[in-house]
Amino acid sequence: MRTTQLGPTQLQVSAIGLGGMPMSIAGRPPEAQAIAVIHRALDLGITLIDTADSYCKDETDKHHNERLIHKALQQYEGDTGSVVVATKGGLMRPNGSWTRNGDPKHLRQTIRESFEALGGQRPIDLWQYHAPDHNYSIEESLAPAKEAVDSGLIRFVGVSNFSVEQIRQARKVVEIVSVQNQYNPWYRQPESDGVLQYCEQEGLTFLPWSPLGGSSRVGSLDSFPVLTRLAQEKGGSIYNIVLAWLRAKSPCVLPIPGASKVSSIEDSVRALDLQLSEAEVQQIDQQVKQGAAA
Template sequence: METKKLGNTDVTLSAIGLGGMPMSLSSRPPESQAIAVIHRALDLGVRHIDTADSYCKDESDKHHNERLIAKALQQYSGDTSQVIVATKGGLMRPNGNWVRNGNPDHLRQTIQESFQALGGEKSIDLWQYHAADPNYAIEDSLAPAKEALEAGKIRYIGLSNFSVEQIQTARKFVEIVSVQNQYNPWHRLPESNGVLEYCEKEGLTFFPWSPLGGSSRVSKLSDIRILQQLSQEKGFSVYCIVLAWLRAKSPCILPIPGASKISSIEDSVRAVELQLSPDDVRRIEEGI
């Protein structure tokens, strides 16, 4: 598996990660299936798993995905010492909704809960502030993460759903290694708002969430003519074409496609074998 560095650190990540969210929402697969997916990802060389305290059904189910990943890693028969698990905090799930909560007291508590959910022994590899809450200063919301970093419960800090200005504000307070914002061929805001360019210039890893356009679009990707054409030309699935488009957009991009089936992660990792030309990228952007 091709690898990339996490930001400006010496930590190595697989060039394709595994997004854990589909394994813990209301449509989650059986636990045994989810664990099998994680194990298959590890077999294929995936060494980066993305999760969050809010990847669950609702507040009563908080930290489900973190506990699931910890269990899968514990049960895996191979070496997991190089696996990097990135989690997030700052979103609540009342009645299954997504609500921002940047209250420092809440974040301090949920960081501790994430630490325990992920095993309670080693530091959280990467903790990301899930979304800035306008009710609290960014510095105040990040204070618990900085405390946990200094206490050895977090190794690195990242941001999610942040603008360039917000990233700059956060970096004045604490070292930031990554940004996770929505990005795919149908949602290209990071190109126009400067976030992608900023990450590339500053050496920050950019994790595009919803890399395939979201669950409602994924089932229709095969209906898009240009993706069909490139799939036939290259001998890769339409999903790999989209992931390869992301990788072609910037060297700082590391896709983290979600999976709840073994076949999905097996297909996704093939994207590292596909190199799209500038003309291929142009055709995709003009064709969708």
């Protein structure tokens, strides 16, 4: 398994991660299947697992994915000492919807609950503020994260759905090691808003969420001839090509594709064996852009 450094930390993590969300939201697989997916990811050398307190069905189910991941790690027969679990806080799930909550009181509480859900024996490896809440300043919302770092509940802090200016504000409060924003061939805002370039310049890891374009996009990837052609030429899947495209965009990008089936994470890992040339990346850029315009 190829590895990469997590931001400015000394942690080495796998060059591709596992996104836990599909294993805990509506339509989630049976627990035994989800644990098998996590175990297979570990077998394949994945050492970064991304989760969140809000990866659940609703508020009554909060922290489901964190508890699931902890249970899977506890049951795994191999060594889990190098596994980094990255969680998030700051979103609520009332009746299954998604809403922001940057109230410092809530964030203090959910950090503690995430710590307990993940076992309560060691600091949270990476805690990320899930999305800025405009009802509170960045300084107010990240103060609990700084407190948790100082008290030993959290090792490292990241942010999600942040602009460059918001990242700068966050870094005045606490050291930031990663940024998790939406990024895929159909959503390229990180290229134009400066976030991807900023992460690369500042040595921050960029974790693209929805790397395959989301559930509505995944089923129609074969409608893009350039993806099917490159998949055939390189002996991989269409999904491999999209993940390879992300990795080709910047050395700071670390894809975290979600999975709820063993076959899905096995396929995602194969993307590390594929290399796209600059010309091939541009071909994907152009055809996807034309498809979006159409």
